[in-house]
Amino acid sequence: MKVYGFGVVSKFGELVTPLPAGNSATMVLEEPCLIMWHGKAVEGEDVGLILRGGELRWVLCLGSGEMEPEPRALVDGKLHRFPGRLVGLTWGLTDLPSGQAWDRFHPPWQVEQIREFLAATEASLTGPPAWALLDPPRVPEYVLACYICRLGGLMIEPEWNWRERFEGEVEYWSAKGKGDVSALSWEERSDIEKLRRFLSQTQTLVKHATGGMAP
Amino acid sequence: MCGDVVALPQVRCESAHEAVSTWHDDIKNGLLWWSDDERLTRRLRDASAMDHLETRVRRVSATLNGLSGAMLVRLLRPFRTVPERDRERLAAALNRAFEEDFRPEDVSRDLVGRLEVLVQEVRAHAEEDRAGRSAHVYLKGIRIAASALGQALANLPRGFWLPRTPVQENEAVDS
Numbered sequence: 001m002k003v004y005g006f007g008v009v010s011k012f013g014e015l016v017t018p019l020p021a022g023n024s025a026t027m028v029l030e031e032p033c034l035i036m037w038h039g040k041a042v043e044g045e046d047v048g049l050i051l052r053g054g055e056l057r058w059v060l061c062l063g064s065g066e067m068e069p070e071p072r073a074l075v076d077g078k079l080h081r082f083p084g085r086l087v088g089l090t091w092g093l094t095d096l097p098s099g100q101a102w103d104r105f106h107p108p109w110q111v112e113q114i115r116e117f118l119a120a121t122e123a124s125l126t127g128p129p130a131w132a133l134l135d136p137p138r139v140p141e142y143v144l145a146c147y148i149c150r151l152g153g154l155m156i157e158p159e160w161n162w163r164e165r166f167e168g169e170v171e172y173w174s175a176k177g178k179g180d181v182s183a184l185s186w187e188e189r190s191d192i193e194k195l196r197r198f199l200s201q202t203q204t205l206v207k208h209a210t211g212g213m214a215p
Numbered sequence: 216m217c218g219d220v221v222a223l224p225q226v227r228c229e230s231a232h233e234a235v236s237t238w239h240d241d242i243k244n245g246l247l248w249w250s251d252d253e254r255l256t257r258r259l260r261d262a263s264a265m266d267h268l269e270t271r272v273r274r275v276s277a278t279l280n281g282l283s284g285a286m287l288v289r290l291l292r293p294f295r296t297v298p299e300r301d302r303e304r305l306a307a308a309l310n311r312a313f314e315e316d317f318r319p320e321d322v323s324r325d326l327v328g329r330l331e332v333l334v335q336e337v338r339a340h341a342e343e344d345r346a347g348r349s350a351h352v353y354l355k356g357i358r359i360a361a362s363a364l365g366q367a368l369a370n371l372p373r374g375f376w377l378p379r380t381p382v383q384e385n386e387a388v389d390s
Contacts, residue, residue: 141291141292142293145293148287148377150381151312151377152381153305155301155305158293165292205219206373207217
């Protein structure tokens with residue numbers, strides 16, 4: 001599948017084929033295709049994207065969560081909200097600053113995730129793109145393992161090497177916290193209340209009140 | 216009975232998966248879906264489908280221990296570096312909490328009890344049906360029994376069950 005870039009995503013270099021901005025953007029696209037789109041032009045003005053027809057086109061809208069509730073995307077001449085062929089990143093690419101390559105500016109886990117997604121999309125002959133590859137990093141298993149240790153009566157002390165293989169997830173969740181989820185640091189691995197709160201906020205732990213006995 | 220359920224996408228709970236599948240495939244789609252009496256009757260005449268349902272529910276009730284959070288001690292990658300003896304002690308503590316708070320034997324008995332009510336209704340229907348008599352009077356009972364069994368299956372944890380409070384330290388330490 002062909003991957004086009006529109007707007008500031010030209011900073012993705014050879015990973016995407018740039019589409020020209022402005023009124024001249026009317027052009028025939030190879031289908032199926034993915035259009036990566038960033039709503040802000042280099043000059044700081046909004047860029048509108050109008051898609052007409054093309055059942056085999058999908059749009060990945062990059063940017064922060066500020067896109068909602070108005071994603072400013074026009075599909076077939078109508079304001080298009082997120083479900084459907086237009087998808088946004090839940091974790092956001094906060095900025096694509098001028099003068100810097102995107103992959104040097106963003107954290108490694110974001111770069112890796114976008115690269116994997118683009119590689120899978122390019123390799124795919126049909127659609128839709130592998131959106132699942134853009135899901136936010138999962139809760140690291142070691143957080144749950146630490147919580148289980150505390151639940152089980154402090155018999156095992158969580159070890160530093162438990163974090164190995166979860167670097168991307170650790171980087172994601174330990175930065176500032178995401179949405180309603182508080183950040184959790186490794187130093188808090190013995191604090192059962194904080195572990196529980198984190199696991200509950202991320203829906204890793206869900207309350208279960210009735211067991212198997214139906215009322 | 217109060218506890219938490221772990222829903223970690225990368226670590227699947229086979230027992231929970233089997234319970235949900237049984238509820239969805241065999242009870243909801245297999246029986247409750249048919250609001251039309253004629254279609255439900257045709258479904259009930261398929262003895263192999265009913266045998267399959269019974270086998271699956273009995274398997275679910277016999278494997279409830281797979282819902283214990285102790286399974287996570289074996290499945291989570293960080294625990295692979297932990298000595299086996301420590302893992303066993305941790306799993307034993309979690310299993311103890313599971314036995315005491317979740318009470319799998321009671322849950323299993325309840326499930327089997329509901330299943331037997333359904334089986335009884337289905338057999339009564341089958342006898343009348345085979346004898347060429349109108350068996351529609353049994354359909355209401357079958358639907359009620361299937362609904363009760365389905366509710367019990369649907370209420371099972373959708374993942375691994377964990378206690379909500381720590382196991383007491385003195386309980387967890389080897390005697």
